[in-house]
Amino acid sequence: MTGKDAPSAPEVSEARARASGGSGGDGGGLRAEASRGPRLGRRHVLVGLAGGGLALGCPMGAGAAQAPQSNPATDAPDGTGRGASRQPFHGLHQSGIVTPRPASGLMVAFDVVATSPADLETLLRRLTERIAFLTTGGPVETRDPRLPPVDSGLLGPVVAPDDLTVTVSLGASLFENRPWLGGLAPRRLTRMEAFPNDALEAGLCHGDLALQFCANLQDTNIHALRDILKSMPEFLVPRWMQEGSVPVVAHAPGAPKESARNFLGFRDGSANPDAGDEALMDRVVWVGEGAGEPGWATGGSYQAVRIIRNFVERWDRTPLREQQRIFGRQKDSGAPLDGRTEADLPDYAADPEGAVTPLASHIRRANPRTAEAARHLILRRPFNYSNGVTRSGQLDQGLLFIAYQADLEAGFISVQRALDGEPLEEYIKPVGGGYFYVLPGVRDSGDWLGRSLIDAVKQSQAQPSPTPGSHTQEG
Numbered sequence: 001m002t003g004k005d006a007p008s009a010p011e012v013s014e015a016r017a018r019a020s021g022g023s024g025g026d027g028g029g030l031r032a033e034a035s036r037g038p039r040l041g042r043r044h045v046l047v048g049l050a051g052g053g054l055a056l057g058c059p060m061g062a063g064a065a066q067a068p069q070s071n072p073a074t075d076a077p078d079g080t081g082r083g084a085s086r087q088p089f090h091g092l093h094q095s096g097i098v099t100p101r102p103a104s105g106l107m108v109a110f111d112v113v114a115t116s117p118a119d120l121e122t123l124l125r126r127l128t129e130r131i132a133f134l135t136t137g138g139p140v141e142t143r144d145p146r147l148p149p150v151d152s153g154l155l156g157p158v159v160a161p162d163d164l165t166v167t168v169s170l171g172a173s174l175f176e177n178r179p180w181l182g183g184l185a186p187r188r189l190t191r192m193e194a195f196p197n198d199a200l201e202a203g204l205c206h207g208d209l210a211l212q213f214c215a216n217l218q219d220t221n222i223h224a225l226r227d228i229l230k231s232m233p234e235f236l237v238p239r240w241m242q243e244g245s246v247p248v249v250a251h252a253p254g255a256p257k258e259s260a261r262n263f264l265g266f267r268d269g270s271a272n273p274d275a276g277d278e279a280l281m282d283r284v285v286w287v288g289e290g291a292g293e294p295g296w297a298t299g300g301s302y303q304a305v306r307i308i309r310n311f312v313e314r315w316d317r318t319p320l321r322e323q324q325r326i327f328g329r330q331k332d333s334g335a336p337l338d339g340r341t342e343a344d345l346p347d348y349a350a351d352p353e354g355a356v357t358p359l360a361s362h363i364r365r366a367n368p369r370t371a372e373a374a375r376h377l378i379l380r381r382p383f384n385y386s387n388g389v390t391r392s393g394q395l396d397q398g399l400l401f402i403a404y405q406a407d408l409e410a411g412f413i414s415v416q417r418a419l420d421g422e423p424l425e426e427y428i429k430p431v432g433g434g435y436f437y438v439l440p441g442v443r444d445s446g447d448w449l450g451r452s453l454i455d456a457v458k459q460s461q462a463q464p465s466p467t468p469g470s471h472t473q474e475g
């Protein structure tokens with residue numbers, strides 16, 4: 001992982017200077033290319049939205065209950081994604097959340113240099129253009145070799161979409177430091193506070209804006225990041241980033257899909273709510289009208305990001321029985337301790353004292369499967385990371401944990417509180433991350449990311465200024 005402290009004033013002005021036409025800066029050719037762009041067809045490759053539609057988190061019945069056989073958000077990628085396959089860019093919601101999770105992930109948080117609504121609008125419109133092009137693909141413009149090339153060239157002369165998604169979200173600090181955005185912040189968006197087991201590093205936390213890149217190949221994500229940075233250096237200063245990956249697992253036809261393994265060797269994602277179940281996602285993930293949020297935020301989602309280091313050397317010396325009791329699942333199959341297959345649901349009602357599945361196990365604390373627990377469901381979309389070696393000679397590996405929910409407090413924050421003090425803490429250390437609000441989707445080619453927010457800013461500026469103490473909450 002890489003990060004740094006918040007930008008100093010000279011850094012920010014350097015970012016501005018880069019903007020005003022420094023040698024590498026332009027990207028204008030690429031932007032023009034995107035709008036007139038030779039586009040591949042709008043065929044959208046959507047895989048595996050099958051699923052049992054079983055509501056998770058409800059009180060458990062008798063033993064034979066099963067989770068859905070397939071879950072796009074957490075099934076292991078099967079490696080069939082090709083460079084030419086793409087994910088849709090337009091829709092009510094942004095891609096990259098219920099989208100099938102590909103093998104490579106990259107989370108980058110930025111400080112935003114935007115001092116006026118017009119700056120923010122320009123940034124968001126440019127982001128929209130670039131993401132629309134990058135997720136669609138096409139040839140890059142060539143130009144006079146005395147000039148820097150339009151594109152970094154990492155993907156060659158034709159940019160392949162490679163299932164790329166770029167998901168844009170905003171942090172609380174963006175709203176706090178700009179009076180013209182005051183009153184428009186999503187109601188539950190806060191700065192991430194440390195939990196008891198955390199050892200947060202300042203340079204790996206928070207941010208005004210975050211981008212989650214997902215693609216089949218790592219290079220596709222890096223290419224997209226470099227394109228975006230080159231296209232708007234005056235607005236975006238990277239603050240921290242973390243890459244991650246998911247192991248590709250060949251999928252046998254007809255067999256249930258398997259969840260990918262994390263770096264502790266356990267299948268991760270088995271009990272995730274089914275991302276292919278739209279009604280469930282509307283309840284668990286997406287902010288709907290009437291949720292008490294500003295109107296502009298409808299169609300968005302809260303994103304909780306955590307960089308969680310795993311003490312893998314210690315874990316590898318821990319007996320298998322202990323590992324399984326810590327998670328509450330079997331290591332080989334991913335089945336619950338009272339089950340046979342990964343899709344089986346644990347029957348806690350039949351095990352009130354935790355004789356089979358310890359009450360303190362990770363899965364039982366995270367979701368005790370009571371009626372109340374159904375309120376706290378979250379959609380997890382994690383990636384494994386490996387950052388080399390620490391200064392003290394240990395492997396720096398862990399989980400880039402990313403979760404989506406319609407209500408941050410009822411979702412991630414409540415679940416994390418329930419996990420505080422769990423036995424797994426002996427083996428993990430959260431070191432970074434942040435809370436962000438995912439913007440609503442871009443509906444069509446006339447729309448752009450954050451349009452509803454900027455419209456709300458314009459409306460609030462058109463109103464007579466509020467009397468001291470009063471406070472606008474619309475958007």
Ligand SMILES: C=CC1=C(C)c2cc3[nH]c(cc4nc(cc5[nH]c(cc1n2)c(C)c5CCC(=O)O)C(CCC(=O)O)=C4C)c(C)c3C=C
Pocket residue numbers: 262264266267268269270271272306308309310327329362363364366367378398399401412415416419428
């Ligand atoms: C606050 C939310 C969670 C954090 C942080 C978290 C960290 C974390 N998890 C694993 C590994 C596994 N987690 C599993 C299940 C699971 N985890 C959470 C939440 C957080 N995990 C939930 C809600 C659940 C589902 C519980 C259920 O409904 O039964 C599992 C089991 C398989 C699965 O369902 O995914 C594993 C394994 C690690 C390694 C980790 C931090 C490093």
Ligand SMILES: [Fe+2]
Pocket residue numbers: 362366
């Ligand atoms: Fe977990």
